[in-house]
Amino acid sequence: MSAPVPADAAVDEAVAALLGEWAPRQRWFAHKGVAAHVVRIERTPLDEGGVAQLVALTVRSGEGGEAAQTVYSVPLTVRPAPDEDLAHALVGHLPDLPGGPAWVYDGPHDPTWTRALLTLVAGEEGAGSATFGAHGTSADGGLPIPAGARTKVLGGEQSNTSIVVQAGEGEVPLIAKVFRVLSAGDNPDVVVQTALAAAGCARVPRPAGWVDGQWTAPDGSRAAGHLAHVTEFLAGSEDAWRVATAAVAAGRDFTTEARELGRATAEVHAVLAAELATEPATPQRLGALADGLADRVAWASAAVPQLREVAPAAAERVEAVRHVRDAPALQRVHGDYHLGQVLHSPARGWVLLDFEGEPLRPLAERSTPDLALRDVAGMLRSFDYAASSVPAPDEASAAWGAACREAFLDGYAAAGGADPRQGGSGAAALLAALELDKALYEVVYEARNRPDWLHIPLGAVQRLLATG
Structure with missing residues (x-):
């Protein structure tokens, strides 16, 4: 017994x-x-x-x-x-x-x-x-x-x-x-x-x-x-996703809000650079970043069959990171930045939340200094999602998203952030690679969790690879 x-x-x-x-x-x-x-x-x-x-x-x-x-x-x-x-x-x-x-x-x-x-x-x-x-x-x-x-x-x-x-x-x-x-x-x-x-x-x-x-x-x-x-807890506040998608649905301009959000983002990045450790973006670090981006391309294309045809072009785009010579310093960032991570408070304006980073990344990776442009890329992708939130996205909604992207970058640059649109700047190549990286993450996430939304990041991948 x-x-x-x-x-x-x-x-x-x-x-x-x-x-x-x-x-x-x-x-x-x-x-x-x-x-x-x-x-x-x-x-x-x-x-x-x-x-x-x-x-x-x-x-x-x-x-x-x-x-x-x-x-x-x-x-x-x-x-x-x-x-x-x-x-x-x-x-x-x-x-x-x-x-x-x-x-x-x-x-x-x-x-x-x-x-x-x-x-x-x-x-x-x-x-x-x-x-x-x-x-x-x-x-x-x-x-x-x-x-x-x-x-x-x-x-x-x-x-x-x-x-x-x-x-x-x-x-x-x-x-x-x-x-x-x-x-x-x-x-x-x-x-x-x-x-x-x-x-x-x-x-x-x-x-x-x-x-x-x-x-x-x-x-x-x-x-x-x-x-x-x-x-x-900021009672009485609204998250930026709801505010933005309501504007899309109503055909209402959102560029003033997007510009202010760009300024708020740059302010946070400036404080983080002053208060927490930064590291120079050496060729070795940019090479490691390029390797990580290449791994993301391989991971995403293996996980979602629709990406396999574009994997070679995506790998070429992220390889450009290795050759940037004027990259800004690496610093602590938000890491998973989008409209759903921001609140609008009547008393305080835009307030940023949830600095945990992307849930699928290892914690050690989310805690190391990174390019602030990764957050910029995340918010640009979020405007694309917001523009696509109406039942039948059309040229007007696409134009809404494009205008918000430009306004956000205007506000970010005005508050001291690196402007990726500046001629001859390596920031443009970095942002292009990071925005593509974010879209690839979104493709895998949507394929696993919200298949009905998969067309949004898949369309973004095609568009990002067709430009620049």
Whole structure:
């Protein structure tokens, strides 16, 4: 007769099986459409009652040489009875646990879990152990954490989960972003926004604090990094994507707003260059960048068959980066810049968000100095998306997008940013390659997540290769 399974191990096994079915269906799951198997689960309570739990789930996606292991943060609340208010967030029911039945909920939707997280930040407290756990930090001079606040999860996010913390009278509302894919190292969303705010830059939300932690990496080693970031929530603001697409639909000029957005972008780049490390764009670094861009061409063309015919021309375009001799210095950048990453505040104008970088890039790569023109390329691509958002894009919508692109570059150059339209400047070759690189990323993303949108970046790739 075999020995009985310890109660904690039995609970872990049951929760892991439940999450193995549930997690791949979530928007933040990174490897959709392939076989997924849970390799490891780590759990620890965040509150005294053990209702709020911190969970790290290691998942192997794919098979054979294509298999990849990813560690996900899967916050949970576990309750001995169902909660009707959380029915929409039910992960599953476990009727046969050693301690009795349990109802498992997606933690960010449960105010109990969010309050436990904010308690760590406010008190700079820890939970769990030195091998698996979390610790909160309040930002120096940052915003206070409201007590007993109401919470609401924002919809529409692709790779993380954000929780709005409604404040009481006289308190500043907050937003807590929970990072879903865990990577060892400092998350640039925390590092970059904190540096900008500390320098007095009003183009980012003010910080309140963050939570970091430690967990088991896929190779079995100990990993440490950020789990969540808590900042000011700009109530009453509108994201630039909605503002821009409304203008497209109404046939309304958007060049004034685009010009101001260019100025705001250049201001942020200037502060980042002054406050965080920069590196000269040496021939060796440009060569490495060209190699990375070439790898993107190969990756994208292998992932999406429609790109294979244009791969040679794309490879030639990015090779031009290797021969630029007057490139601006490399610096910290946004890394995934588009209209959806910007808010318009009636009091503060354009405010930039989400400095985490592209979700598909390794964290170490997203944290290294880069060309500020990568952000410029991202926003130019976003104007193309906005122009294509109307039901039947035509010459008028295309002209709208082209006018916004020029206005954005006008504002960027007027505020001190490198103007890629300047005659004889290597910035033109750099921007062309980076805009193509962004479009290739978009092709792969849309093919995997939104096939109905695939024609937008595919058309951009063809257009970018036909010009210049």
